[in-house]
Amino acid sequence: MRYDDFRRSDDIDDRRDDSGGGMGGGGFGLPMGGGGLGIGTIIVLGLVGYAFGIDPRVLIGGAEILTGGGQAPSYQTDRRSPTVKKGAPTDEMGSMISGILGEIDDRWSEIFQASGQSYSGPRIVLFRNATNGGRCGMAQSAMGPFYCPPDKQIFLDTGFFREVETRFHGCQGSACKFTAAYIIAHEAGHHIQNLLGILPKVTAQQQQLRADGNKAAANALQVRVELQADCLSGVWVNREEKKRPGFIEAGDIDGALRTASAIGDDTLQRQATGRVVPDSFTHGSAAQRKQWFMTGYQQGTVQACNTFGAGAL
Numbered sequence: 001m002r003y004d005d006f007r008r009s010d011d012i013d014d015r016r017d018d019s020g021g022g023m024g025g026g027g028f029g030l031p032m033g034g035g036g037l038g039i040g041t042i043i044v045l046g047l048v049g050y051a052f053g054i055d056p057r058v059l060i061g062g063a064e065i066l067t068g069g070g071q072a073p074s075y076q077t078d079r080r081s082p083t084v085k086k087g088a089p090t091d092e093m094g095s096m097i098s099g100i101l102g103e104i105d106d107r108w109s110e111i112f113q114a115s116g117q118s119y120s121g122p123r124i125v126l127f128r129n130a131t132n133g134g135r136c137g138m139a140q141s142a143m144g145p146f147y148c149p150p151d152k153q154i155f156l157d158t159g160f161f162r163e164v165e166t167r168f169h170g171c172q173g174s175a176c177k178f179t180a181a182y183i184i185a186h187e188a189g190h191h192i193q194n195l196l197g198i199l200p201k202v203t204a205q206q207q208q209l210r211a212d213g214n215k216a217a218a219n220a221l222q223v224r225v226e227l228q229a230d231c232l233s234g235v236w237v238n239r240e241e242k243k244r245p246g247f248i249e250a251g252d253i254d255g256a257l258r259t260a261s262a263i264g265d266d267t268l269q270r271q272a273t274g275r276v277v278p279d280s281f282t283h284g285s286a287a288q289r290k291q292w293f294m295t296g297y298q299q300g301t302v303q304a305c306n307t308f309g310a311g312a313l
Helices: 039-050 063-067 092-114 159-166 175-195 198-211 215-243 252-262 265-273 286-299
Strands: 012-014 123-127 130-132 138-140 146-148 153-157
Touching (some): 012 092, 092 175, 123 130, 146 175, 153 175, 159 175, 175 198, 175 252, 198 215, 252 286
Parallel strands (some): 012 123, 123 153
Antiparallel strands (some): 130 138, 146 153
């Protein structure tokens, strides 16, 4: 991916020099040892840790299973002011992320303007290990990248990109730069859903379904949300390619599809437990994630990303 001429966004809070509130450790370990974790809990913990998306405490689905009951978990947040550098970072990784966000904002501004709507972009919070996630509690590396709807912020430990390459084999070499763009564009897709009012409606529906004891249906709704975000990331790639021909290099699209496959629910469940439980899917299968990214990329319209349509999946 060529990104030298990308517009750098200043909507970055860089906390990578912060201590992370003493959390330490980092990494993306799946807590499978001891404690009597059931297979359902192991699966959900694995998906929360490895499949980027919306903060699982905000979009209904994670809290009850993670805690073993109906109460949302409490999170200890560090009250000290974190070390924050605002604006476009100057290091290579930070500069690339700032450039990706700048181009995402520009293309979505154009799309919204064309339909008579105004657009305001998300902020990205870069951190290591753990950081205060505002109204979404504590952001931790093991959660993977996620979007926090109340604060309109994307939380990202950049070490996740190394995990995609080395642990999940989701990309190779220079194609990993485009994979990073796909991941950030996916999170920005959740921001688009938030601006369009999709996330609040889905959350309300999920709350009712879970109150009725229908967890499988609540999970199915979340799958549609995540697949739509994959599709919206493809829309951005389509528009960016038209704006900057040649920004995608050989192998980039294949790398994104490989990543989508590596973080599909079925792939992750099979790796973690040796079995696949479709009713517990929260992000979609490998085939579905690839399909919806390509739908957005090939058609380039928001209308093409209606994963909520009858029989859409």
